[in-house]
Amino acid sequence: DQQVKQNSPSLSVQEGRISILNCDYTNSMFDYFLWYKKYPAEGPTFLISISSIKDKNEDGRFTVFLNKSAKHLSLHIVPSQPGDSAVYFCAARGGSNYKLTFGKGTLLTVNP
Amino acid sequence: KAGVTQTPRYLIKTRGQQVTLSCSPISGHRSVSWYQQTPGQGLQFLFEYFSETQRNKGNFPGRFSGRQFSNSRSEMNVSTLELGDSALYLCASSLTAASSYEQYFGPGTRLTVT
Numbered sequence: 001d002q003q004v005k006q007n008s009p010s011l012s013v014q015e016g017r018i019s020i021l022n023c024d025y026t027n028s029m030f031d032y033f034l035w036y037k038k039y040p041a042e043g044p045t046f047l048i049s050i051s052s053i054k055d056k057n058e059d060g061r062f063t064v065f066l067n068k069s070a071k072h073l074s075l076h077i078v079p080s081q082p083g084d085s086a087v088y089f090c091a092a093r094g095g096s097n098y099k100l101t102f103g104k105g106t107l108l109t110v111n112p
Numbered sequence: 113k114a115g116v117t118q119t120p121r122y123l124i125k126t127r128g129q130q131v132t133l134s135c136s137p138i139s140g141h142r143s144v145s146w147y148q149q150t151p152g153q154g155l156q157f158l159f160e161y162f163s164e165t166q167r168n169k170g171n172f173p174g175r176f177s178g179r180q181f182s183n184s185r186s187e188m189n190v191s192t193l194e195l196g197d198s199a200l201y202l203c204a205s206s207l208t209a210a211s212s213y214e215q216y217f218g219p220g221t222r223l224t225v226t
Contacts, residue, residue, distance in 0.1 A: 006154075032213055043116070043202055043217030044155070089155060098209050099145065099168045104154030 003027045004092050006103035013110050019077040021106050023090030026071065030094035030101075035064060035075050038087045038105070047088075048075070080110045114139065116205050116218035124224045130191040133221045137184050137205030143167075144186040145215065146178060149200040158201075161186055162209040190223075198225045 005024045013019045023033075031052040036044035050057040050064045050073065057064050063076045077084055090103040117136045125131050137144050145168075146158040157170040161180035178188045184205075190197055200222050204215040 034213060036217075041219065043204070043219050045217070046214070049213055091155075093213065097168060098211075099157055099160055100215065101157065102147070102155035104152075 004090055004101050004103040006090055006106050008106050010107040013080045015082055015110055015112050016079045019080040019108055021075040021088050021108065023073045023103055024071060025092050027094060030092040032093050033066060033073050034091045036089040036091060038089060044089055082110050082112050084108060085110050116203060116216055118203050118218040118221050120221060121219065122222045124226060125193050126226055127193055127195060129193050130189065131193060131223060133188045133201055135186045135203030135218060138216055141205035141207055142184050143206045143209045144180055144184065145204045146188050147202040149202055167209055193225045195225050198223060
């Protein structure tokens with residue numbers, strides 16, 4: 001049972017344009033959402049997060065939007081840079097169980 | 113401050129053997145979680161330890177086990193290896209179990225089972 005879904009395995013974008021990565025979840029107990037970025041041969045690194053009491057969180061070029069009614073969140077990267085090319089994982093946690101549940105990841109390729 | 117370290121970085125084992133992977137968390141962090149990453153499944157949660165106690169366990173067979181020591185270092189053991197166990201095993205640490213939103217990952221151990 002995939003509670004966190006990233007339906008696009010890959011995304012290709014031109015440098016300077018917007019990258020939009022999507023994530024859907026099914027567990028209504030989730031109340032905190034995170035995005036991680038992973039380069040090959042490295043562990044994932046935390047990028048940005050959002051609590052369920054907010055619908056938007058911004059950090060520089062990265063913005064995460066949360067639509068609780070649709071159980072959907074998205075990560076916007078503007079402008080996209082070649083160094084952003086990596087696998088992006090969406091993760092969620094909620095309730096008294098603090099473990100993170102991850103999606104399968106989306107490979108973002110930003111072309112120069 | 114040193115990051116999360118995992119040893120070894122690469123490992124090749126034969127089916128039926130067993131393997132032990134090690135993880136040293138960031139100094140002061142007491143919670144350690146283990147994940148398995150495969151191309152088709154993303155990051156799958158294995159288990160989490162806090163203060164030497166297993167708090168959470170994912171849906172993996174009993175061949176996968178772990179433990180945590182008093183210095184918060186953790187080991188993961190896989191017995192009777194199968195080809196499907198080939199994966200990147202990631203360890204992550206956080207200050208406490210509740211602070212999983214500030215989870216820091218190590219570089220992983222790449223296990224290949226032949």
